[in-house]
Amino acid sequence: MLTSLAFPAIDPIAISIGPLAIRWYALAYIAGLLLGWKYCVWLSGREPRPFEPLIMDDLLVWATFGVVLGGRLGYVLFYKPEFYLANPTEIVMVWRGGMSFHGGLLGVVAATWLFARNRGVGFLSVIDVVAAAAPIGLFFGRIANFINGELFGRASDVPWAMVFPHGGPIARHPSQLYEAALEGLLLFVVIALIARRPSVRVKRGALTGLFLVGYAIARILAELFREPDAHLGFLAGGVTMGQVLSLPMLLIGLGLVWLASRGRFDDVR
Numbered sequence: 001m002l003t004s005l006a007f008p009a010i011d012p013i014a015i016s017i018g019p020l021a022i023r024w025y026a027l028a029y030i031a032g033l034l035l036g037w038k039y040c041v042w043l044s045g046r047e048p049r050p051f052e053p054l055i056m057d058d059l060l061v062w063a064t065f066g067v068v069l070g071g072r073l074g075y076v077l078f079y080k081p082e083f084y085l086a087n088p089t090e091i092v093m094v095w096r097g098g099m100s101f102h103g104g105l106l107g108v109v110a111a112t113w114l115f116a117r118n119r120g121v122g123f124l125s126v127i128d129v130v131a132a133a134a135p136i137g138l139f140f141g142r143i144a145n146f147i148n149g150e151l152f153g154r155a156s157d158v159p160w161a162m163v164f165p166h167g168g169p170i171a172r173h174p175s176q177l178y179e180a181a182l183e184g185l186l187l188f189v190v191i192a193l194i195a196r197r198p199s200v201r202v203k204r205g206a207l208t209g210l211f212l213v214g215y216a217i218a219r220i221l222a223e224l225f226r227e228p229d230a231h232l233g234f235l236a237g238g239v240t241m242g243q244v245l246s247l248p249m250l251l252i253g254l255g256l257v258w259l260a261s262r263g264r265f266d267d268v269r
Helices: 024-044 054-079 079-088 088-092 101-119 123-148 175-195 206-222 241-261
Strands: 013-017 020-023
Touching: 013 024, 013 101, 020 024, 020 088, 024 054, 024 123, 054 079, 054 088, 054 101, 079 088, 101 123, 101 241, 123 175, 123 206, 206 241
Parallel strands: none
Antiparallel strands: 013 020
16 A cells, blocks of 8 residues: 655744734745855855945845846736736735746846846856855745645655645645755755855856756756646646756756856957
8 A cells, every 4th residue: 555744734824923924935935045145145255256245135125126126027917917917906816826937037137137236246257156145045945835735746655745725636646745855955055055166256157057957957857846837737748847948947047157258358348
């Protein structure tokens, strides 16, 4: 007889004070942003310093708006355009769920570009530091997905499979934890080890490229275990939307690493 692990039924609401309810998902975003910001301050303060680390204090606000707005609009456009076209008032109802990492990435890139232009600092220098810290937010976000019992994996008989509350009676891969390990912990460690070398940090665009490549590979692999979105299912050839959206990231990341290694961005602000 096949066995499975019991899903830890954690209340999605972490703190409830009267009508005020604070969810783990919100706390995950806050933790990711704050710890990512502290890491950005520390990394940008190491020699050779690309800019004054104190500007990271202001970038936190810009990045917060970028990740929330971009994540929501990305979900609307990439995953449910027909639904939101018919129900436009639902777009602003973020408390009902629906965020896209790929959209959040575009939002952060746009916010960082506007911030760098406003402060007169090099965009690539800033986005490299942000890219190195991004896995921190990814880790906490995937843990929050697990707590919510959402974005679960495909049916499986592995010993650590779980029966998720919204996944029917069958045991499934805890793919949120796979993603937390790959996109979060492993990617953070790899980039952190590479970023220790000053010769890499002075190559503008290198860390950003490494992050894009690392995330794309991790996401494409994790999608092999993750259940596709019910309203999308598998696309042509059995691929998923997450894999399709990750492919451009992989190509752009490889291009950035190649160009940065040859110093093509050394004089670019």
